[in-house]
Amino acid sequence: MSEERYGEFVLVRRHGDGGVGHVAELALDRPKAMNAVSTEMARSIAGACAALAADRDVRVVVLTSTHERAFCVGADLKERNSFTDADLVRQRPVARGAYTGVLELPVPTIAAVHGFALGGGFELALSCDLIVADRTAVVGLPEVSVGVIPGGGGTQLLPRRVGAARAAELIFSARRVEAVEARELGLVDELVEEGRDREAALALAARIAGNSPVGLRNAKRALRVGYGMDLRAGLEVEDAAWRATAFSGDRAEGVAAFNEKRKPEWPGE
DSSP: OEEEEETTTEEEEEESGGGOOSEEEEEEOOGGGTTOBOHHHHHHHHHHHHHHHHOTTOOEEEEEESOSSEEEOOBOHHHHHTOOHHHHHHHHHHHHHHHHHHHTOSSOEEEEEOSEEETHHHHHHHTSSEEEEETTOEEEOOGGGGTOOOOSSHHHHHHHHHOHHHHHHHHHHOOOEEHHHHHHHTSSSEEEOTTOHHHHHHHHHHHHHTSOHHHHHHHHHHHHHHTTSOHHHHHHHHHHHHHHHHTSHHHHHHHHHHHTTSOOOOOOO
C-alpha cells in the first residue's frame, strides 16, 4: 500500500501489489474537526479527485474517514461564522468543486460511513455510487436548521435515492437518521457491524476492481447519463456505452479468458 497526501487534510492510499493497486482510498483526515469541510479541505478533496480521475490504473475509489466517531460533519461552520457575504461568494466554487469532484469520478465509488455523516458530509457520501455504513452511522441533511439549504448536491441526489416525498420530509425536517432506519429508507446500501464499514467497503471495491476497467467506466457513464431520461433516450445512451466497450481490448480479453477458463488480464483499453 502506498500513500499520498493532498494538503493537510486528505490522504490517498493505493491498495494492491507494489502500491499500484486498482483500488484507491480517499481518506478524509481532519480528525480535530470531525472532518468538517473547510475551504482548504474542499480544495484538497477536489485536487485528489482530479488526480484519481486522470489515473487509468484506478478502477474503484473508496471514500473513508480517519476519525473514529465521524465520517464528516459537513461544512466548517466555525470558518463560515467569520465570513462576509463576499467571502461566501468566493468560497462557493471551491466548496462545489469538492462535491462535484467526487460525483464526477469516472470509476465506481463507495462511501464507508460510520458515526456522523451530516450536511455536506452526507452529501459527499451521496455523491458516491454506493454507501456502506456501520451501525453507529447517523446521517441527515440538517441545513435548514442553520439557515441554509443543502448545497453539495443533496436536493438533487437524495430524491434520486429515496423519491421526492421522502427527500422532502428529510430535508424539511432536518432530522438525523440512525443506521437501521437509514438502511430501511435506502439512505445507505449496506449495513455492517460496528467498525467494519471501511473493511467491507474495501472488500466490495476489490471485487469490483477485478472486472473490466473499460466496462466499469462505460457502465457508470451509462447509469449516470441515462438516469432521468425517457426510456428510448436512455437506451441510446446505453448503446453508445456498449459500442465503446464491445470493440475494446478488454472485451476481446474477457471473451478469450472465459473460453480458456482463466482469469482475465485486462489491458484497460
